[in-house]
Amino acid sequence: MPKASVKRLIECNKQQLIDLVLDIESYPDFIPYCLDSRIYEKKDTKDNVFIIADLTIGKGVFKATYKSDVRFNKNTDTINVTNIDGPLKHLNNKWFFLEKDNLTEISFDIDFEIENKFLNIVMSKSFQHGLNKIADSFQKRANNLFKGK
Secondary structure: OOOOEEEEEOOOOOOHHHHHHHHHHHHHHHOOOEEEEEEEEEEEEEEEEEEEEEEEEOOOEEEEEEEEEEEEEEEOOEEEEEEEEOOOHHHEEEEEEEEEOOOOOOEEEEEEEEEOOHHHHHHHHHHHHHHHHHHHHHHHHHHHHHHHO
């Protein structure tokens, strides 16, 4: 089961970065291998934001859509994502945000398993590299949208 963590220090305030991560519909515009996204449900309460969304990811002949449950806790500034449906046996990822001066440290931990055992082995070999590319994409997007503003 691939597990990985990545941390970045990004030049923007915490709320801007949280909003960027929760803007799931824009993921195909800047995240590698993300081909499509769809929000089915979004509920914003006093303490939480709840989102049910699909992401279609793929490269070459491999393409799959998975449905996830996204929960943002406004009190702890954390986002937890679990899978509901799709090719993943399980998915658990957590986003942590910590503001330091005009910078925000973002930490992203992910643990998942694909139903297909062969693909699981393939993903295990290159997963950290792929996760770094995704983190780089979020950092580049944040810099383009918020740096110096």
